[in-house]
Amino acid sequence: MSSKRVYIQEVATRDGFQNEARFVDTETKIALIDHLSACGYAKIEVTSFTSPKAIPALRDAEAVMHGIQRRKGVTYTVLVPNVRGAERALSCGVDEVNLVMSVSESHNRTNLRMSREQSFAQLRDVISVVNKTDVAINVSLSTAMGCPMEGDIQQEDVLRWMQRFADLGVHGVTLCDTTGMAFPSQVSALCAAARVRFASLELTLHFHNTRGMALANTLAALAAGVDRFDASLGGLGGCPYAPGATGNVCTEELVHMLELDGYDTAVDLAAILDASARLPGLIGHDVPSQLLKAGRRLDLHAQPCLTADGLPEQRAFVEGA
Amino acid sequence: MSSKRVYIQEVATRDGFQNEARFVDTETKIALIDHLSACGYAKIEVTSFTSPKAIPALRDAEAVMHGIQRRKGVTYTVLVPNVRGAERALSCGVDEVNLVMSVSESHNRTNLRMSREQSFAQLRDVISVVNKTDVAINVSLSTAMGCPMEGDIQQEDVLRWMQRFADLGVHGVTLCDTTGMAFPSQVSALCAAARVRFASLELTLHFHNTRGMALANTLAALAAGVDRFDASLGGLGGCPYAPGATGNVCTEELVHMLELDGYDTAVDLAAILDASARLPGLIGHDVPSQLLKAGRRLDLHAQPCLTADGLPEQRAFVEGA
Numbered sequence: 004m005s006s007k008r009v010y011i012q013e014v015a016t017r018d019g020f021q022n023e024a025r026f027v028d029t030e031t032k033i034a035l036i037d038h039l040s041a042c043g044y045a046k047i048e049v050t051s052f053t054s055p056k057a058i059p060a061l062r063d064a065e066a067v068m069h070g071i072q073r074r075k076g077v078t079y080t081v082l083v084p085n086v087r088g089a090e091r092a093l094s095c096g097v098d099e100v101n102l103v104m105s106v107s108e109s110h111n112r113t114n115l116r117m118s119r120e121q122s123f124a125q126l127r128d129v130i131s132v133v134n135k136t137d138v139a140i141n142v143s144l145s146t147a148m149g150c151p152m153e154g155d156i157q158q159e160d161v162l163r164w165m166q167r168f169a170d171l172g173v174h175g176v177t178l179c180d181t182t183g184m185a186f187p188s189q190v191s192a193l194c195a196a197a198r199v200r201f202a203s204l205e206l207t208l209h210f211h212n213t214r215g216m217a218l219a220n221t222l223a224a225l226a227a228g229v230d231r232f233d234a235s236l237g238g239l240g241g242c243p244y245a246p247g248a249t250g251n252v253c254t255e256e257l258v259h260m261l262e263l264d265g266y267d268t269a270v271d272l273a274a275i276l277d278a279s280a281r282l283p284g285l286i287g288h289d290v291p292s293q294l295l296k297a298g299r300r301l302d303l304h305a306q307p308c309l310t311a312d313g314l315p316e317q318r319a320f321v322e323g324a
Numbered sequence: 325m326s327s328k329r330v331y332i333q334e335v336a337t338r339d340g341f342q343n344e345a346r347f348v349d350t351e352t353k354i355a356l357i358d359h360l361s362a363c364g365y366a367k368i369e370v371t372s373f374t375s376p377k378a379i380p381a382l383r384d385a386e387a388v389m390h391g392i393q394r395r396k397g398v399t400y401t402v403l404v405p406n407v408r409g410a411e412r413a414l415s416c417g418v419d420e421v422n423l424v425m426s427v428s429e430s431h432n433r434t435n436l437r438m439s440r441e442q443s444f445a446q447l448r449d450v451i452s453v454v455n456k457t458d459v460a461i462n463v464s465l466s467t468a469m470g471c472p473m474e475g476d477i478q479q480e481d482v483l484r485w486m487q488r489f490a491d492l493g494v495h496g497v498t499l500c501d502t503t504g505m506a507f508p509s510q511v512s513a514l515c516a517a518a519r520v521r522f523a524s525l526e527l528t529l530h531f532h533n534t535r536g537m538a539l540a541n542t543l544a545a546l547a548a549g550v551d552r553f554d555a556s557l558g559g560l561g562g563c564p565y566a567p568g569a570t571g572n573v574c575t576e577e578l579v580h581m582l583e584l585d586g587y588d589t590a591v592d593l594a595a596i597l598d599a600s601a602r603l604p605g606l607i608g609h610d611v612p613s614q615l616l617k618a619g620r621r622l623d624l625h626a627q628p629c630l631t632a633d634g635l636p637e638q639r640a641f642v643e644g645a
Contacts, residue, residue, distance in 0.1 A: 149621060149622075151624060151625045152624055152625055152626070153624070154622050154624055155622070182618075183618060184621045184622075186581060186584035186585055186621070187543055187581070187585055188584070188585045188586060189584070212536075212614070213614060213618045214577060214580060214581075214614055214615050214618050214620075214621065215533075215538075215539055215574065215577040215581075215614045215615065216539055216577075216581055217536075218536055218537055218539065218540040219539040219540045219542070219543050219581060221540070222508055222540050222543055222544070223543070248614055248617045248618040249614055253536065256535060256536040256537075259535060260507055260508070260535075260536075260537055260540060263507035263508075263509070263510070264507055264508055264509045265509060293533070293534060293535055293536045293569055293570055294535050294536065296569045297503075297504060297534045297535050297569040299535075300470060300505045300507070300535065301470075301475050301476070301505075303472060303473055303474070303475055304472045304473055305473070
């Protein structure tokens with residue numbers, strides 16, 4: 004199989020940590036990001052320049068951005084909600100700002116306490132500030148594949164919001180399955196339409212594994228030509244609508260599947276598994292990653308001790324398929 | 325999208341319960357199976373006629389088979405390891421016996437304490453007994469997509485074991501990803517080859533979600549024309565090589581995805597979710613099902629209380645994509 008490049012964008016230190024009750028100290032964040040910078044990611048979403056009151060977990064955004072070592076070839080992006088946040092981000096020399104609003108009116112009002120039009124006006128101001136620099140702009144459209152309050156989202160609505168931001172000159176758009184409502188045939192159709200209509204936009208898909216479909220949806224997006232995915236180390240990142248459910252698609256599980264399927268992610272799977280294994284110690288609880296528990300596909304197990312006739316000493320496992 | 329029939333086979337009361345430390349009492353098993361019988365499954369693997377010493381969790385196989393109400397249209401199958409087990413199963417009037425051996429020599433010796441040739445000889449004896457009746461015979465080939473001790477399994481080896489059983493007149497073969505080592509492109513290739521070579525065999529795929537790929541692998545199998553899947557309610561069913569990892573593909577997550585994608589499973593998703601919700605009470609611990617925690621895709625959430633300007637009373641959620 005010829006190898007096809009897929010770009011992996013790590014969001015654990017932003018989308019993951021912002022949901023954690025325990026504050027991960029600044030030096031630890033910096034050490035983690037420096038480790039991740041050497042792992043082959045195309046992009047790392049470092050932090051968020053929001054109000055420290057709104058998201059205390061990321062109140063050290065400046066210190067983290069100034070503290071990390073920037074590695075050539077990695078795009079360092081940060082979430083920015085408004086002009087004030089953009090100015091803070093620009094003063095730290097970020098490579099990209101990531102703006103966010105929801106395709107669903109209800110979710111935008113709940114998440115951002117604004118109407119969509121208010122959000123759009125605010126983000127337009129951000130874009131006009133950032134467009135004066137050479138910093139790239141990405142827009143993440145939340146609830147693009149379903150809203151937990153409104154239900155289905157029409158594909159045409161997603162494309163309309165993409166168009167409005169494309170018209171402002173952003174370089175990339177991320178379609179976010181914020182609460183894990185996407186399903187494969189929907190993903191196929193949406194990605195195919197988006198790629199046709201916005202061929203020059205950098206398109207990222209951002210899946211959550213809330214209902215177990217994140218990797219299946221990834222296959223559907225790949226088949227529609229998408230080559231760029233957000234993912235979160237350990238599967239960090241929650242969903243306030245589904246307490247106890249898993250979060251973002253787990254980076255190590257995504258990379259593991261893609262590499263087995265012949266894609267080139269450039270990500271060092273062993274190195275990110277090492278980093279994932281340290282996450283529970285940082286946040287104080289287990290992470291959703293199955294791969295961390297099970298090991299990679301070819302991490303083989305020793306056979307049990309065998310007797311002289313070549314059979315195990317004792318019945319090790321019950322019959323099972 | 326035209327609706328395509330997919331057949332769902334429930335294995336929780338066999339593959340799931342056999343891994344549980346707590347004995348689920350006979351009346352509870354019967355009530356659960358009677359509930360599942362009305363849920364639209366094509367097949368239910370009720371229990372296992374193995375030695376009560378080997379699998380005490382299923383020591384009540386006869387009582388369960390005699391106690392359940394048989395519903396027309398549902399195939400009631402049981403696992404059978406040898407002629408003695410087959411005779412016990414036949415005396416209970418099962419519709420099908422399911423035989424099991426591993427494609428990997430190491431796994432067969434570990435799991436069944438026999439070489440593969442010894443297993444084949446034993447199963448050939450079972451087949452010759454059952455072939456004198458009108459009871460159907462399925463063979464489950466374990467480790468068909470990878471062995472936790474040997475690693476990769478050659479596709480040709482899988483097809484060779486299928487051929488040996490096809491030659492004995494079995495009506496169906498299940499390819500089992502026993503420890504969750506399958507990946508999508510492998511599944512595509514194996515399923516396509518198996519369907520071409522054994523067009524008249526009923527082909528089932530049996531996935532485990534050990535490394536998160538069960539639903540992605542299902543998509544790959546569907547694309548290769550497979551229309552029959554084993555699944556386990558709640559995601560019950562463990563893997564002795566990966567403590568703490570998830571088990572079989574979760575029935576409700578499989579059905580949820582398939583129905584969203586336009587397939588007709590005939591399974592009543594609400595009814596199986598009700599049954600899954602009762603599992604933790606039966607086995608004494610949480611189940612891996614994400615869908616049980618998150619709810620179905622369109623199980624909508626109320627908006628938070630709004631103020632006069634149509635905004636939430638308080639910031640409900642942090643900004644996030």
